[in-house]
């Protein structure tokens with residue numbers, strides 16, 4: 001090694017980056033060699049239990065079968081022991097099972113990198129990133145396949161956790177600071193999907209067809225303090241996410257389980273923040289009956305603008321008097337004011353009735369003056385930002401067309417990573 005260093009350094013001008021690259025390659029090659037020896041040593045010294053088949057029969061050792069293994073240090077040859085059942089001829093690779101490399105040639109470390117990279121950017125870009133940062137040459141299609149596979153494992157892990165939480169409650173509930181306000185907020189956003197995922201679904205396109213499927217995204221966060229202006233301030237790093245393309249019923253349970261995990265039952269003040277769609281009420285009533293359900297103020301403002309435009313045309317803004325009534329939470333009076341004159345055309349009358357209906361249905365979730373006094377958040381900005389960062393930035397890039405299965409796998413991965421739970425997931429896989 002010293003000879004190499006002398007040779008490199010004696011060149012006329014130093015090339016630091018070339019030195020670094022060479023040393024990193026040498027370190028990887030050396031490490032891969034040691035890792036290979038470690039595997040061999042482990043195989044030779046690990047006590048071999050009796051290997052049984054699914055049928056209960058004791059399986060017979062049939063020597064070793066080699067497979068190439070790509071690790072974070074590069075390729076490592078590996079010959080794992082192979083067992084077969086004399087009765088039903090099923091086979092098993094117990095070494096692969098112990099090392100979490102069943103049916104894969106990628107080590108757990110490499111799969112973790114593939115999943116993370118593939119969840120962050122498009123798969124072509126992810127392949128370039130892995131080559132650049134990790135010296136790993138992997139096809140984009142492979143990254144797609146493995147990232148989605150890991151995403152489905154994450155989803156499996158979450159659904160087992162959900163079932164346990166719902167049945168048995170939380171084992172060690174998180175400690176919430178006194179005065180914590182506990183927020184549960186959810187919203188939907190469209191993700192472009194392949195044509196065959198849309199069969200029979202009405203959509204928003206002019207011809208009545210759909211191009212997207214709705215991802216439901218939910219988040220839980222807490223709030224104790226106020227900012228300098230006395231407005232509520234979200235606790236840093238307190239936001240966790242769940243989401244999927246699924247029915248509102250299934251999503252309700254997903255949201256509920258996440259809230260349980262975060263300390264729903266320990267929280268004294270629970271607030272559900274939504275934009276007031278019908279299914280929002282169902283989820284709030286089913287899973288969070290004791291919560292204060294607040295309908296986002298800014299969506300309500302938009303509906304006021306819509307009413308103004310029914311009366312006064314497409315450029316109109318809502319009168320300040322209406323906005324004051326809304327901010328005061330005086331919805332009865334607002335409905336009375338906005339609905340006291342009816343437009344002349346039947347079409348506009350119908351539109352007006354629909355908009356007034358929105359305020360009637362949500363009136364009991366619009367006590368904004370009271371919420372302000374109690375220092376509650378009254379906007380659903382956190383989950384809307386989540387729709388952009390967790391979903392939009394990865395799944396709504398131009399030209400993308402997802403399968404529901406693929407999209408849900410990547411959504412599960414991103415929610416897990418952005419909730420700071422990816423380490424927990426990998427730890428749960430350790431034998």
Ligand SMILES: [Zn+2]
Pocket residue numbers: 053054055056057085086087088089090
């Ligand atoms: Zn058998």
